[in-house]
Amino acid sequence: MISAALLGIAALAFYGAAEGFSIASLRKNSDALARGTTILLVSGLLCHFAALQVRARKLHSVPYRDLSDSMSFFAWMIAVTYVFLFFRHRERSTGPFLIPLVILFQVISLLTRPATLPARKELSGSLFAFHVTTAILGYAALSLSFILALLYLVQNRQLRQRRTGLLFSRLPALDVLDRMEHTAVAVGVAALAVSLTLGMVWAQKNWGTVWDAKLGATLLVLVVYAVALFSSPLGLKGKKTAFVSIFGFSLVLFSYTIVNLFVSKGHVFR
Amino acid sequence: MIAPMESPLVLVGWDFRRTPISIRERLAFTPDSIREALAHITRQGVLSEGVIVSTCNRSEIYGVGTTADVEEAVTEFVAGFHRLPKPDILGSRYGLSGPDAVRHLFRVAAGLESLVLGEDQILAQVREALRVASAAGATRSVLHRLFQQACAAGKRVRSETGVGTRATSIPGVALELARKVYEDIDKRSFLIVGAGDIAAIFYDLLVGRGARTIDVVNRSFDRAQALTSRGGTPRRWDELPARLPHADVVVCATASPTPLFGAAEASAALDARRGRPVLFLDLGVPRNIDEKVSSVENAFLYAVDDLKEMAARNLADREKDIPKAEAILEEELADFLSWYGSLAVVPTVTSLRRRFERVREEEFDRQLSRFERVAPEDREKIRLLAQSMVRSLLRRPTVALKEESDPVRRVERAEAIRHVFGLEDEGGSE
Numbered sequence: 196m197i198s199a200a201l202l203g204i205a206a207l208a209f210y211g212a213a214e215g216f217s218i219a220s221l222r223k224n225s226d227a228l229a230r231g232t233t234i235l236l237v238s239g240l241l242c243h244f245a246a247l248q249v250r251a252r253k254l255h256s257v258p259y260r261d262l263s264d265s266m267s268f269f270a271w272m273i274a275v276t277y278v279f280l281f282f283r284h285r286e287r288s289t290g291p292f293l294i295p296l297v298i299l300f301q302v303i304s305l306l307t308r309p310a311t312l313p314a315r316k317e318l319s320g321s322l323f324a325f326h327v328t329t330a331i332l333g334y335a336a337l338s339l340s341f342i343l344a345l346l347y348l349v350q351n352r353q354l355r356q357r358r359t360g361l362l363f364s365r366l367p368a369l370d371v372l373d374r375m376e377h378t379a380v381a382v383g384v385a386a387l388a389v390s391l392t393l394g395m396v397w398a399q400k401n402w403g404t405v406w407d408a409k410l411g412a413t414l415l416v417l418v419v420y421a422v423a424l425f426s427s428p429l430g431l432k433g434k435k436t437a438f439v440s441i442f443g444f445s446l447v448l449f450s451y452t453i454v455n456l457f458v459s460k461g462h463v464f465r
Numbered sequence: 466m467i468a469p470m471e472s473p474l475v476l477v478g479w480d481f482r483r484t485p486i487s488i489r490e491r492l493a494f495t496p497d498s499i500r501e502a503l504a505h506i507t508r509q510g511v512l513s514e515g516v517i518v519s520t521c522n523r524s525e526i527y528g529v530g531t532t533a534d535v536e537e538a539v540t541e542f543v544a545g546f547h548r549l550p551k552p553d554i555l556g557s558r559y560g561l562s563g564p565d566a567v568r569h570l571f572r573v574a575a576g577l578e579s580l581v582l583g584e585d586q587i588l589a590q591v592r593e594a595l596r597v598a599s600a601a602g603a604t605r606s607v608l609h610r611l612f613q614q615a616c617a618a619g620k621r622v623r624s625e626t627g628v629g630t631r632a633t634s635i636p637g638v639a640l641e642l643a644r645k646v647y648e649d650i651d652k653r654s655f656l657i658v659g660a661g662d663i664a665a666i667f668y669d670l671l672v673g674r675g676a677r678t679i680d681v682v683n684r685s686f687d688r689a690q691a692l693t694s695r696g697g698t699p700r701r702w703d704e705l706p707a708r709l710p711h712a713d714v715v716v717c718a719t720a721s722p723t724p725l726f727g728a729a730e731a732s733a734a735l736d737a738r739r740g741r742p743v744l745f746l747d748l749g750v751p752r753n754i755d756e757k758v759s760s761v762e763n764a765f766l767y768a769v770d771d772l773k774e775m776a777a778r779n780l781a782d783r784e785k786d787i788p789k790a791e792a793i794l795e796e797e798l799a800d801f802l803s804w805y806g807s808l809a810v811v812p813t814v815t816s817l818r819r820r821f822e823r824v825r826e827e828e829f830d831r832q833l834s835r836f837e838r839v840a841p842e843d844r845e846k847i848r849l850l851a852q853s854m855v856r857s858l859l860r861r862p863t864v865a866l867k868e869e870s871d872p873v874r875r876v877e878r879a880e881a882i883r884h885v886f887g888l889e890d891e892g893g894s895e
Binding site: 354368 | 624625630631641642644645646647648740741742759762763765767771775778
């Protein structure tokens with residue numbers, strides 16, 4: 196059986212090649228290169244999925260319990276969400292800016308050694324697996340929305356300052372970035388809401404309570420993003436939505452790191 | 466089998482660089498006159514194949530010639546066809562043949578020879594020229610292949626270099642900007658303020674790009690009505706403030722000496738739009754829109770000078786990519802010439818051999834009539850000797866032609882051999 200590490204490296208190679216192709220396709224404005232990007236990216240996804248499968252069989256649970264596994268899973272979810280965004284909006288010019296996120300987390304995953312943790316009974320089962328999977332999907336979609344929000348602000352600034360150089364001509368239109376960002380936030384919010392619900396059911400069953408600091412943090416994240424998503428009547432569009440998105444993402448980082456490490460008692464990846 | 470070297474590829478043309486408009490307009494061809502001219506020129510035997518590319522900037526006749534002085538013959542024909550004195554069109558004419566003619570056509574198709582570098586209409590015009598000539602039955606394999614390859618080369622230059630990418634005209638730049646705020650022009654609403662020439666140019670441009678929602682506000686309502694004949698809604702002057710919040714793109718092109726609106730009006734419009742951005746294009750001189758509008762959140766204001774500057778910058782960017790475009794054209798040229806050269810070599814070798822054999826036969830008969838007392842077996846020996854000499858003499862040039870891998874050089878060698886040995890009158894077919 197091929198090792199998970201080897202499959203992970205193959206996936207990384209595919210992602211790297213996809214990034215190269217997407218930059219070239221943007222520079223040359225070539226359809227053939229754009230098709231190549233999609234093929235490479237999907238090949239990377241499949242390799243990566245196989246790597247996760249190998250790990251899951253070994254652990255008898257969703258592979259998330261140490262840094263290496265959770266980063267790899269996270270990278271894969273980002274790639275899945277990006278491919279979804281790509282097909283949903285038919286917009287290839289954001290690829291060079293979004294694929295690096297996949298590469299970054301996959302590199303972190305490959306550089307850290309997977310820990311050998313004892314299996315824990317309460318952490319197996321499909322309820323828990325879905326809770327973790329949807330949480331990671333939610334965070335992956337929100338990280339993409341963060342990058343898209345930054346791109347929106349960059350493009351907005353260029354338009355305002357009348358700097359219409361190469362980057363300006365290559366980035367998509369403001370309304371496209373806006374729509375993509377909304378889609379990413381919508382996926383993120385939906386996935387997190389599902390994850391939160393499943394998590395509460397699971398916690399009630401195993402801990403006898405639903406309350407946890409992580410739950411509070413996630414609720415706050417959800418509220419912030421819901422404002423970004425459903426706030427058109429409030430006059431939040433474009434630039435303001437982008438700011439809310441960026442603020443929401445900083446909360447995600449806070450919840451992922453500070454809350455995980457110092458506040459939450461039972462909600463740690465280990 | 467076509468024998469390209471005895472019927473070389475030629476181009477005779479007149480363009481905006483060398484020929485004044487007064488003559489150029491008389492040299493222009495319509496699709497009908499192209500069909501007529503091609504029928505005449507092929508019937509007269511001046512060209513065996515022909516294609517005419519005629520635009521407002523150039524009239525060019527590409528052809529496969531049947532005689533040595535084909536350029537003169539084509540010029541003569543054009544003068545006669547357009548009823549112009551030959552001296553009037555001789556001075557500004559350019560004539561190219563072989564690889565140079567091919568290279569010129571590829572440059573034309575890629576927009577490198579255009580008045581506005583890289584403009585994209587010419588590619589469609591070249592494609593149309595081939596279609597008209599083919600329909601008239603004036604093209605066979607050489608010109609058909611040549612023009613198809615020219616279109617492919619032009620397309621490659623446009624997709625692989627920046628020569629034809631960014632807009633270089635003010636309306637083009639304005640449209641490019643609009644598409645960076647809202648991608649789908651056809652789903653957006655436009656507000657044109659003014660109904661003069663510039664407003665009309667923009668109206669045509671937007672209608673051409675499929676924009677369906679166009680409001681035209683003008684002081685004279687009649688003129689607004691006249692302008693919106695092909696779609697859109699004419700509006701009265703006092704409707705301007707009410708229409709502002711509905712517009713995704715506002716184009717102002719009036720001769721008003723004072724600004725039509727300022728930051729307060731723009732701000733109110735944007736508030737009503739709940740933050741959806743607006744692109745303001747101010748084409749008025751003096752300005753129609755107060756400069757302070759650019760400080761309003763989600764309002765992007767561009768004045769005519771900004772657009773001019775962008776157009777100039779884009780043109781400079783296009784020029785930077787000329788070497789890259791030329792490299793692509795040379796690749797395509799080599800590809801065409803290797804095909805064309807393969808046509809060229811075989812007939813050249815054939816006619817060269819035929820020429821030598823004919824000289825041998827003639828000389829043999831002439832000389833042998835002077836030696837009456839040569840025995841028949843000696844006569845045969847002399848014939849064999851002459852045959853072997855001819856074969857030896859032919860071996861080197863044949864090898865030189867067939868083994869040259871560089872297609873340009875192969876065509877040039879074939880041409881040189883045909884010229885040196887006067888093979889133009891020699892039939893090349895097997």
